[in-house]
Amino acid sequence: MSMKQMKLMLGAVLVASLACSCKQQTVATAPPPGLKDVVGGKFTIGVAVTPREVTDTNAVKLIKQHFNSIVAENVMKSMIIHPAEDHYNFASADTIVNFAHENGMEMIGHCLIWHSQLAKWFCVDKDGKLVTPEVLKQRMKDHITTILTRYKGKIKGYDVVNEAILEDGSYRKSPFYEILGEEFIPLAFQYAHEADPDVELYYNDYGMNVPGRRDGVVKLIRQLKERGLRIDAVGMQGHMGMDHPDIEEFERSIEAFAAEGVKVMITEWDMSALPTVSRSANVSDTVAFKQRLNPYPEALPDSVSEKWNARMKTFFELFEKHSDVIQRVTAWGLTDRGSWKNNFPVPGRKDYPLLIGRDGQPKPFVLELIDEAQKNQNNTH
16 A cells, blocks of 8 residues: 555545544534424423523523423413502513523413402402403403513413313303403403414313313304404313323313314323312311322332323323324423422422423433334434
């Protein structure tokens, strides 16, 4: 071999070595795949966050890895964002909206009209009596218009009305209903569309697997459409347990809402691993009862964890099955540590309801989904 040939060969080896080194370096620094990567273009994967989480380094890392849609868990509810008629508190909401915008994430507004976590002044006068219909209409319009105007172009869609229909399909007797009757719902959708004609508008509720509520929501969708009002999607809150909801009834609701020509969103998804508690139970009865309510104060037993992960995966597969109509799936909290399920209904109660554990690690079913997706991807190459 001549010296020239040797130099050429060594050069080629050096180039290949450098290319390999660069490739290895790229692989090493590439972010690990997350749940959002598993789903691909089927639907967005969302998470409810707090202002602290979007400014915390570790939390931000988890958010960016697994999610591409975010919603404010609490700070856009009227009692926080609009605590007095002449005062708005936008600071916390701004923090979350700006985080979403800066990171190219879908931002969802939650929620405009809700009877709970309602600003104390909203439906009453200075004497504490319910205001007149005309006063409430103006307050609703001002509240909705101010928020939608501020975040125009930064929020994809809003839960316009939250939890207004009962299990029997009738309307909840909230202050809004007491003053305006069922008219408060179409008015809220009208005001929202007038404030921002481009933003998507949603109705959101829990227990949507219950046939009576399902029928009530279908009726509401039809009424809004008959009046020429915009409704883009229905949010099916996913607050689940080990014994509820029935997955077949849940699927029937997905299909029923989709049949009305709206998209479906799985909102507020979590699944308690603890015994279901009756709302009528006197939770302070006995020490023994409290212990029964909080059976896993240290950690979730493997046997329970396996059942929980299997049930969560079954529901996720249902969402994938209906990805032609499901637009978004949103976990109601980032990690188990911050879930609203903790300390409810008794102080100290420890639950394990979310996709990511207290240690910041994805739950086994999430890791399984990621692993399966990677294997399928490798098989196609």
